[in-house]
Amino acid sequence: MIALYESVTQLDKRAVETFKMSEELLMEHAALAMANEIMKRFDRARVLIVCGAGNNGADGLALARLLSIKSGFEPKIFLPFGTSGELGEKQLKRALALGIEEVKAIEQTDILIDALIGGGLNRKLDENFATIIEAINDLSAFKIACDIPSGVGKDGNFDVCVKADLTVTMGAPKLGLFNDKIKDAIGELVVADLGIPREAYSAHTDAFLLEESDLKAPFRNKQDSHKGSYGRLAIVMGDKPGAALLSAMAALRFGAGLTTVISRERHIHLPFDLIQEQKPIDATKAIAVGMGLGEAYIDEELLEIIADRAVVLDADALSRPLVRVLLERKAPVVLTPHPKEFAALCDLCGLGAFSVADVQENRLDLSLQFGKTFPNAILVLKGANTIIVSGDRRFINPRGSPALAKGGSGDVLTGMIGALLAQGYEPIEAAIHASLAHALAAKRFKGNSFSMSPSDLIETLKTL
Numbered sequence: 367m368i369a370l371y372e373s374v375t376q377l378d379k380r381a382v383e384t385f386k387m388s389e390e391l392l393m394e395h396a397a398l399a400m401a402n403e404i405m406k407r408f409d410r411a412r413v414l415i416v417c418g419a420g421n422n423g424a425d426g427l428a429l430a431r432l433l434s435i436k437s438g439f440e441p442k443i444f445l446p447f448g449t450s451g452e453l454g455e456k457q458l459k460r461a462l463a464l465g466i467e468e469v470k471a472i473e474q475t476d477i478l479i480d481a482l483i484g485g486g487l488n489r490k491l492d493e494n495f496a497t498i499i500e501a502i503n504d505l506s507a508f509k510i511a512c513d514i515p516s517g518v519g520k521d522g523n524f525d526v527c528v529k530a531d532l533t534v535t536m537g538a539p540k541l542g543l544f545n546d547k548i549k550d551a552i553g554e555l556v557v558a559d560l561g562i563p564r565e566a567y568s569a570h571t572d573a574f575l576l577e578e579s580d581l582k583a584p585f586r587n588k589q590d591s592h593k594g595s596y597g598r599l600a601i602v603m604g605d606k607p608g609a610a611l612l613s614a615m616a617a618l619r620f621g622a623g624l625t626t627v628i629s630r631e632r633h634i635h636l637p638f639d640l641i642q643e644q645k646p647i648d649a650t651k652a653i654a655v656g657m658g659l660g661e662a663y664i665d666e667e668l669l670e671i672i673a674d675r676a677v678v679l680d681a682d683a684l685s686r687p688l689v690r691v692l693l694e695r696k697a698p699v700v701l702t703p704h705p706k707e708f709a710a711l712c713d714l715c716g717l718g719a720f721s722v723a724d725v726q727e728n729r730l731d732l733s734l735q736f737g738k739t740f741p742n743a744i745l746v747l748k749g750a751n752t753i754i755v756s757g758d759r760r761f762i763n764p765r766g767s768p769a770l771a772k773g774g775s776g777d778v779l780t781g782m783i784g785a786l787l788a789q790g791y792e793p794i795e796a797a798i799h800a801s802l803a804h805a806l807a808a809k810r811f812k813g814n815s816f817s818m819s820p821s822d823l824i825e826t827l828k829t830l
Contacts, residue, residue, distance in 0.1 A: 426481025
């Protein structure tokens with residue numbers, strides 16, 4: 367896991383005070399990191415660096431100087447608002463002394479460096495900035511953002527922003543980089559070290575970025591075991607049985623020892639792998655409810671089925687009053703809403719009335735508010751960057767794929783979380799590892815981005 371921060375201002379301050387890394391030295395390392403990323407990708411290129419008046423622009427000026435001594439690179443600088451501050455003036459004098467050309471407008475180039483604003487934006491952009499950003503986006507050049515694409519605020523929201531092919535963020539990744547809205551503007555994300563080890567630069571945080579290496583899949587290593595050793599999961603089938611079947615098949619594929627479909631219908635056609643019951647047997651460890659539920663069961667019936675077991679709530683179950691009952695009990699509860707369902711959930715739970723747009727703009731804050739209000743529950747807010755919350759801790763899975771934007775993908779995830787709960791995973795672990803496996807299976811699918819079905823996703827789990 368990688369530590370995430372709202373802001374790295376205090377981390378920079380600590381680097382200066384504790385490790386005697388001057389602000390200028392940090393700037394030089396930032397420029398060097400960008401230069402290295404450019405040289406990894408290009409042997410030679412014309413480079414136009416658009417520099418703002420602040421320290422982000424000064425980083426760009428230092429980059430121009432470093433590139434000027436590299437054979438094959440032709441850096442130019444554009445300062446639409448001049449420069450200010452001691453470091454900015456010093457970097458500009460160095461660049462001009464080396465004969466680096468200062469141009470008066472954005473021009474065609476091979477690489478464009480966005481060093482215009484950086485990560486400190488906390489206001490609405492004026493027309494002059496917006497015009498420059500639009501001109502940058504109109505170029506066909508490979509675009510690299512210094513720290514964060516210009517125009518993006520600390521919370522990851524924007525009206526207009528640079529659309530980067532690569533973002534080199536400095537020191538540590540910022541939470542705002544993982545707002546869903548910004549995902550298409552970041553391109554590839556690289557975290558640059560600033561001259562001290564990442565561990566030394568970092569500090570305490572309650573937010574973490576999940577990596578592929580964090581996945582702990584339910585591999586079976588114990589020889590002396592049987593189906594009961596891997597738990598029993600029950601899936602409640604409602605008015606739309608296909609959703610429950612997808613969850614059940616996903617649970618089976620993800621290691622549940624026994625997977626049962628709960629249905630009051632006496633003779634339903636199930637795959638031979640599954641068991642049908644009208645109510646869970648006592649040995650059932652976890653329940654998954656909500657996928658295609660409709661009006662098949664009233665809340666009192668569902669509460670009797672769930673009893674004191676661990677439960678995963680999805681889809682139709684998330685808008686029912688039973689949610690409040692389950693949130694107030696001690697037994698594990700995992701909720702897996704998409705943004706529209708989360709908006710309804712917030713309203714149901716008294717957190718406020720929000721539109722889907724409100725949720726998407728404020729998903730980082732709203733998910734944390736939910737976690738602090740219901741610290742015993744686990745929230746899995748699905749999206750391009752899935753947010754998993756436990757109390758005041760947030761874990762972000764950035765590996766969401768547009769291939770998953772298809773009905774039934776969420777049902778698969780619910781079944782996977784239920785399977786891990788049945789196998790004895792702690793609720794937060796079940797949510798984290800199922801979410802990672804879900805995303806990685808989509809990544810491994812051998813097909814184009816529009817063709818993956820939920821059944822394909824389930825089958826691909828066996829390749830993890």
